[in-house]
Amino acid sequence: MLRFMSIRTLTYLILAFVASSFAYLLAAGLMHPEAILYPPIAKEPVPLETAQQYLDARNINPDVPLFQRYANWLGGLVRGDLGVTTGTNKAMVPVWEELLNRVPISLRLVLLGTIIGTVLGVALGMVSAVRRRSIDDRAFTFGSFLILALPTPVIILIVQQINQGVLDLTGWGLPAINPINPLLEPGSWDAISYQIKALVMPTIVLTATAAASYSRYMKVTALDVLGSDYLRTARAKGLRRGQAMTRHGLRMALIPMGQYFAFAVGAAFAGSLFVELMFNWQGIGRFAISSISLADVNGTVGVVLYTAVLTLLSATLADFLQGVLDPRVR
């Protein structure tokens, strides 16, 4: 098991490296952060010397060959330095620092959304399969297809409007936007409870989308299990329907689901792009969108590296889950 895991980790490190290298070469080749030095952004001409200094400090000098810049970036990567933010933003914040600030904000969203979404999806899919063609099954099926059909921003709007409606009617509601309230004293109970309340709506959105797709997969695998011989054996042993399904069926149905888990994290990240924008969260998703629009080469690559690591970690977790669930692959 240890050997297996270490081989997996090694492959995943290589994959993360390949993904971010591609991202760097693409971003550095296609983005033009030097545009800031020329009209229309620059109102007056920048002296050549200053311009060169500005570009070299950020490793975005178009006069330096692409692979030279890539080599510089690699050198930094080895030392744990992801470069500084570039593009039309002159702030020059280290990307590493930017990521560190933003990851905790995003990660709680993505993790909560994925975990609650998968658990809920598994439960709903199971119920759908066991009570096939019942009212419950039809309702879940309709609901999940509705959610899958709606674009994420529309779902966000619906959730926000419902909250607003409740707020108007009862005077009690969740915070509409922002993950934290800067007016409250940091660390106080009020601040913490505000953070928790602020988390609810974004999590609902991510959970709903994750549960919708997950319950579809789960229904299919659970239906397979329902027709299986071992479930009939379990019933013949004297287990009632529900007991047989939870003791023997659930674990078998979960085995193929483990592999979807990796994709679920990726989907949650994509969902978090909209969520962070529309709830005004200063997380990775927002950073990703702004980096791309600002032509921030290093920032974009930093985000790619982060998502690669996140996806590969969840893939590792999925492998691990499968190993735990299924003795045949151990």
Next chain:
Amino acid sequence: MTDTVLTVNDLSVSFPSETNTVHAVQNLSYEVRKGEALAIVGESGSGKSVSSLAVMGLLPVNASVSGRIDLLGRNMFELNDRQLSTLRGNTVSMVFQDPLSALTPVYEVGRQISEVVRIHHPEVSQAKADARSVELLDSVGIPDPSRRAKQYPHEYSGGMRQRAMIAMAIANEPELIIADEPTTALDVTIQAQVMDLLKSAQEMLGAATVLITHDMGVVAGFADRVLVMKESRMVEEGDVEEIFYRPREKYTRDLLAAVPRIDLDDPSESKSIAGSAMAKVAEVSETLLPREKRPVVLEVTDLERIFPITKGALIRKKIGEQRAVDGISFDIREGECLALVGESGSGKTTTLLEIMQLRKPQKGTIRINGKDTSSLTRADRATMRSDVTVVFQDPMAALDPRMPISDILKEPMQVQGYSKERMNERVDWLLTTVGLTPEHASRYPAQFSGGQRQRVGVARALACEPKLIVLDEPTSALDVTVQAGVLKMLADLRSRLGVSFLFVSHDLSVVRHISDRIAVMKSGKLVEIGDTANVFDDPRHAYSRELLAAVPIPDPAKARAHRSTTIDAEAFSGFGESR
């Protein structure tokens, strides 16, 4: 006080389908008394399995049931699922057909056995139930039971899995055991062991047993009474002697006649359809030249195929080898049928694949019509494909479901460049030859029964006038009466067309009347090869004798004489007090 355990009265089961209602069982009535073994015999689709699931109360929800089933005086249809659950696994237990899929793959076998104990006796501690499951595994003859109990089903062989299923079924000393085709998926020697075990378990517990099977041979040694079913209805019921020696209905006689007999020398004496057809063949082949003077079609010398067993992900290390085929030699002459017999895993299929590849084997030589396969060019090999053809085991899987029969038959001829007119002509001829009609050509495989599909498979093998047809267990997926028909057709083809067969089977009784010579294979080696009559009358190798002894004989008196007690009754002495 009656000792009737199970009474089934006027049972009918039907399933709604898209177009009409399917009547799976109609007006079935029977009873089973304590300690009695009833066999329900019928072909696939006769409703025998559905009737037993009805007894367990495990029919699919969309089934509609009428009639009455009483188990120990309780009307099963009046009980709810909770009440039925207390009976299932405790008063009535079931052994299913395919032990691979019937055990949950993700739980240890021991745990699955202890589970059935704890469901009905929740007061028993897990540790005690585990100890009990080891005891049970021991009693059904699983070696090293305490280690085996901790293993998962995929680490068990087919026979061991079925033993574990039986251990599970007898764990709570049920009043009634229902065994649904318990040995169909097993090799013939394993089948004999499992049936012996089931019989001993039943006798020890004094339980009533319902055995569901399509195999009359299995019935003879097991049952006290036999119920024959056909197309959802009961045909005949009676004592085992009555059914076997004095069957009243024609269908029962057909069923009996279809079973290949190995205990009778003279085929005509067996009343067997297959046997009497083969008798004719025997006469024809006598007019042929003696074996030594006929040309050799296939010659295999010192064939070896060794698979390495490797370990490691990045750097593969060879840690051992599987000698799948270990230096075998044989030859087949023109018009001859050689049967290759052995259990699963003995290397039969690997041998076939090596021959069918038409390539240079790892070691040894394969000559077809005197040509060494290692010297063939790509074009030679393509031409030779028409000389050596194959009929596969599963007729459902071997035909493309989206191609009409005519296209299936034409495909090999197209490869060999036949003209259009010639192909059309041959399709008609082929279909007539295998006992179908030319009108069948436009149909799709799904419109045929299993036996008809296997005939199509044979027709395809015949398409390009082959010298040798390799038959890989061609009848093992078929019902006995259908099997007899296919065997008869094959025997007929051989005598008419003079084509040679390499007939692979795990069942000696099937090849008795069709083969001239028999090669017995075990662990990659040929342990015995000789004329069919010699092998049957005087098997020289111990393994051949074992194989012969394992073949079920459809004769109650002879079968009973064969039986042996295999269960370890000690595990059950004082069972009640031990927990």
